[in-house]
Amino acid sequence: MTDEQKPSESSASHLQLARESLRDLLADPRVPVKIREALADDYSQVQGLLDKLEHGHVHIAVFGRVSVGKSSVLNALLGEPMFSTSPVHGETKKSAMQSWEEYDTGGVFLIDTPGINEIGGEAREQLAKDVASRVDLILFVIDGDITDTELGALRLLTQQQRPLLVVLNKSDQYSGDDLSALMTVIATRLEGLVERRNLVTVCADPAAQTVVHVSEDGTETESRRAVTPDVTELKTRLWEILEAEGQTLSALNAGLFASDLSDAVATKIVALRKELGDRVIRTYCVSKGVAVAINPVPVADLFAAAFIDGAMIWHLSRLYDLPVTRAEAGSLVKVIVTQAAALMGTVWAVHLVSSALKLGSGGVSVLATAGTQGAVAYYSTFVVGKVAEKYLMQGKSWGEGGPKRVVREILDSLDRNSILEQAKSDIRRKLKSFK
Ligand SMILES: Nc1nc2c(ncn2[C@@H]2O[C@H](COP(=O)(O)OP(=O)(O)OP(=O)(O)O)[C@@H](O)[C@H]2O)c(=O)[nH]1
Ligand SMILES: [Mg+2]
Incomplete structure (x- = not known):
């Protein structure tokens, strides 16, 4: 057994214990239906994490305001329009997951989530906690200077001790100079919260460019030319993290989750x-x-x-x-x-x-x-x-x-x-x- 395997095994046994005690509680007829349902949620999460650990799966989720291009960023990584996108706010209504085949060792999954604007502070906090406790790596997508709401959400997410990348999308909307000025401002705001190397720019679904053709007789015609998405910076950083921490990401996450869970279950049992x-x-x-x-x-x-x-x-x-x-x-x-x-x-x-x-x-x-x-x-x-x-x-x-x-x-x-x-x-x- 190598040292790297140890955290994953101890997390697995923690989880196994958590699963067994939850299963016993679920089978206990004295437990009222409401609490049983709440425990059933915990149970399926533990089950999911155990499966994930066993297979060494890594879950990566996007998080951010509506319409910043969360679904587009995932599509660009996948190279296929697997998640539905739209200029209308609130296109993504619930979480969905796709396997990211491009990462050769397999077992990496991309998770789309709805935008965080529509929900109030407390619900947002809960969502942030839920998302962060289940996934191994977070992509926090923004499409301009970071707002106070975004900074608030980001603070909650970084408390969860998961690797987090801030992804500035829609870079095609800025000229080169504007973009680097913007990045400098964002990096300053993120100081102490997110490392500079974890702030990347992408353009996941750039607007088509208008091209003007001038023919020999001088007449001008316009046509639209599609621009290919560019998520290279994001992919490179993601791969670095996966190479360095791959398997341990999910083990670390599972360990944190198991300890949170046993506290939560103990509180529930007392109540x-x-x-x-x-x-x-x-x-x-x-x-x-x-x-x-x-x-x-x-x-x-x-x-x-x-x-x-x-x-x-x-x-x-x-x-x-x-x-x-x-x-x-x-x-x-x-x-x-x-x-x-x-x-x-x-x-x-x-x-x-x-x-x-x-x-x-x-x-x-x-x-x-x-x-x-x-x-x-x-x-x-x-x-x-x-x-x-x-x-x-x-x-x-x-x-x-x-x-x-x-x-x-x-x-x-x-x-x-x-x-x-x-x-x-x-x-x-x-x-x-x-x-
Ligand atoms: N110009 C430009 N537009 C983009 C880019 N990425 C996404 N968009 C557009 O932004 C709009 C919203 O994109 P979505 O991917 O649906 O955004 P989302 O964050 O998933 O939105 P919700 O699911 O509604 O929260 C769509 O019209 C996209 O075409 C980009 O890099 N550049
Ligand atoms: Mg979406």
């Missing part, structure tokens, strides 16, 4: 667990609230409460891949409830008073107090759920301050009144659905 956890907690809160509201026996209320809380923790622990037994879940409930009871005496007291009220009276007052008691039960399950979630998030640990600190932090972070309001409306809705 996903949080979202699912919230849903689990709320479901149990409603069950307990309803059970307590409709159950006329207070002792049974409390029994149902502990049972439901235990089931919730059992369910949450599976979500966090740190499964607990029923017994462990039960003792966790005890720990949390003891701490919470000490810290929020009043609510617990209300719960008990309310239970007592329900026992002592009948008829209308049963209904009136049942709702309140249900809401309090809902709230207590909410607290237990949030505390248990924190314990699981910390890898089944209370951390330094023990359970007391965690319970206090959760209690401080909750807006009790709005949760009680939520509880009442959730319980009311559920009770209506029974009728």
